[in-house]
Amino acid sequence: MADVAIIGVGLHPFGRFPGRSAIQMGAMAARLALKDAGIEWRDVQFAFGGSYEVDNPDAVVNELGLTGIPFTDVYNGCATAASALSLAARTIRSEEFDIGIAIGMDKHLPGAFAADPVEYSLPSWYGETGLFLTTKFFGMKIQRYMYDYGISRETLAKTTAKALRNGVLNPNALRREAIPEEVILGSRMLNDPLTQLMFCSPDEGAAAVIMCRADIAHRYTDTPIFLLSSEVRTRRFGSFEVHSPSFGGERAPAPTVDASKVAFERAGVQPSDVDVVQLQDTDAGAEIMHMAENGFCEDGEQEKMIAEGATEIGGRLPINTDGGLLANGEPIGASGLRQIHELVLQLRGTAGERQVPGSPRVGYAQLYGAPGTAGVTIISK
């Protein structure tokens, strides 16, 4: 089994780009990653592409070059990018190929996602009666969590404000304006306790990551970043998940907990070894709960940690240093590769104004989405 190294990352900014297709954004991200790795498209031996809106992300080869390589498209909800990354890493680990790329791209209309509940193994009435909505799940999950563990509404606002402050430092972000906590709390209530500003929005963007066998990484870069593990898990019976008309009696851990445990195990590191973190912050509450689900704190500790600034760029556990989903929005196919892009910059020490001090060594990324799928990736220099 070969070890895996990341030698190139590229990102098309996240935001709104009228007149530019998702495929074009994907091609631009791929070219940036190729340039970063110092290679050309003809050097790439295989590809995985992820998207929600684009049926065939592999059509990006029309713009990059028709080289005949195996190119597999992936869609796995909000965990799409983690799935593309994980499959690309496994292809190298299995020694089938030496060098490959994961590309993610999307271009969503504004507003919440719409889909047919029947395709989620749900009855039609679930959608007809207004229950087939992701945002109210996040409202209900954090509502219960706040009741169980004493998390305050102010902590939701602090988490949002931190993301937007980090977004100001990120030229590729959708939202680049710092907003005071009282304005966040006072913005329109969507799903109590979550206000409009506490949610991320679907938008547009693309990202790409080039990987190779670790033993040849020195040919391309002096600063290879090693992909230690990348794991995807789905929900178990009894876990409280999005799009569930009911869930079973005995509570089971969330799929993130399962993905995180196996990712730590395979990476051979502990939560205390991690220096910089990317978490799925579909909403402010999700980031807070995911801190505990990924093993970075006990349930309820977040209230004190966030008040102390632990999750800020200069804190002891910097989370979503590029502004996360809250500042970047969520082009589903690209979102998880954006996380890896940010972590790679942080570990290389090239994150500029938002660089985590102290030369971070281990980075951690987590994705979560419908209908209960999580992905965790751990990288190190």
Next chain:
Amino acid sequence: MKQVLIAEGLVSSLSASPRLIGARCQRCDALSFPLLSGCARCGSEDLQAIELPARGRLWTWTSQEFLPKSPPYTGGESKETFKSWYVGYVDLDGLHVEGRLVGFEERTPEIGEEVELTLIPFGIDGNGDEVMIYGFQPVGLVEEN
């Protein structure tokens, strides 16, 4: 006006004491709702339809303060006429069931409070019949009124 349920087999009857129709797995005893072709816990196809308890405790809740997209939503309101509602999960004998919450005009729902199943008018269908959906309301609400 004739009343009809939004879906066949969802609720035992349109009477004053309706029950949700769920299933009990004959292999592992797990409860589920609504009826699917297999048990969500063990995959067994040997499922027995049962009536779920009418009462339970509210496990969590939120408000729905924006108009859901149509399709799939068929509530028929416009952005102007839409009135926000509450939705939650109710612990019915260990199975947590999602549904609308009604009878909370004066206060917000509270986690842990006892609620009971009720039927709610949802709109008029193409035949001129009143479509009913299920929901939960505070226990004792009817008596107090």
